[in-house]
Amino acid sequence: MSNVVILSDDPQSGSSLTEILSQNSHQVTCFSDTETTLDFLQQQNVDLVLLDHHLSSPETLQLITTICKRFAIPILFLSALSEQTNVLDGLQAGADQYMIKPFSAKALLVHIDALLRRVTLEKQRLAFQHCSKQFSFKVARLPLTETEVSLVQYLSKNDGDIVSKATLQKEVLKRELSAFDRNLDVHISNIRRKMFNAGLSKSHIKTVHGKGYAFSEKVAQLSCALMFFL
Structure with missing residues (x-):
């Protein structure tokens, strides 16, 4: 509204x-x-x-x-x-x-x-201004909710780094992570689906099991980096 x-x-x-x-x-x-x-x-x-x-x-x-x-x-x-x-x-x-x-x-x-x-x-576009113009333009056109924009923005600011679920839950969703709370996972799943539907790769946001999520504008570089953790 x-x-x-x-x-x-x-x-x-x-x-x-x-x-x-x-x-x-x-x-x-x-x-x-x-x-x-x-x-x-x-x-x-x-x-x-x-x-x-x-x-x-x-x-x-x-x-x-x-x-x-x-x-x-x-x-x-x-x-x-x-x-x-x-x-x-x-x-x-x-x-x-x-x-x-x-x-x-x-x-x-x-x-x-x-x-x-x-x-x-x-x-x-301003939220993703630290990414390349071409990529930020594509992400800006995704039908993301306000929460989803904040999640992608936070992850992309830490391009290539693994961000824990607890950190995302606290910094973006503004509440502590609990054992059975799947809200964050649902948001990430929705973002990946919207990326895929728009012709982007789901792999821009990777799940690092037991650690959290990692974002990279360049998918190939992210995949290589994460090999050290898998």
């Missing part, structure tokens, strides 16, 4: 947008003033800002710039102004997309999904 903030200068429009997004599994908070919005963004983890303004005033453009600089949160700018100058001003100020009113609920949801999907990919 994504956390979306709406800043609208029209109560009726803000209410309508809130209803549309809430009915489509988004967590929505709607504001009518700038300062309250900025305070909320400072305190909460927000995925997207919908800026719903009738006028593209200098204050509105400055707000877009402020959100970009302070929070780096994607912005979808909604406006009734359709002149190319207004569109370009909004984009140059830092808005990621500009939608001209009126638009359908379906069009709005498609734009939101596209923005959130792009942001997710960018976050995953």
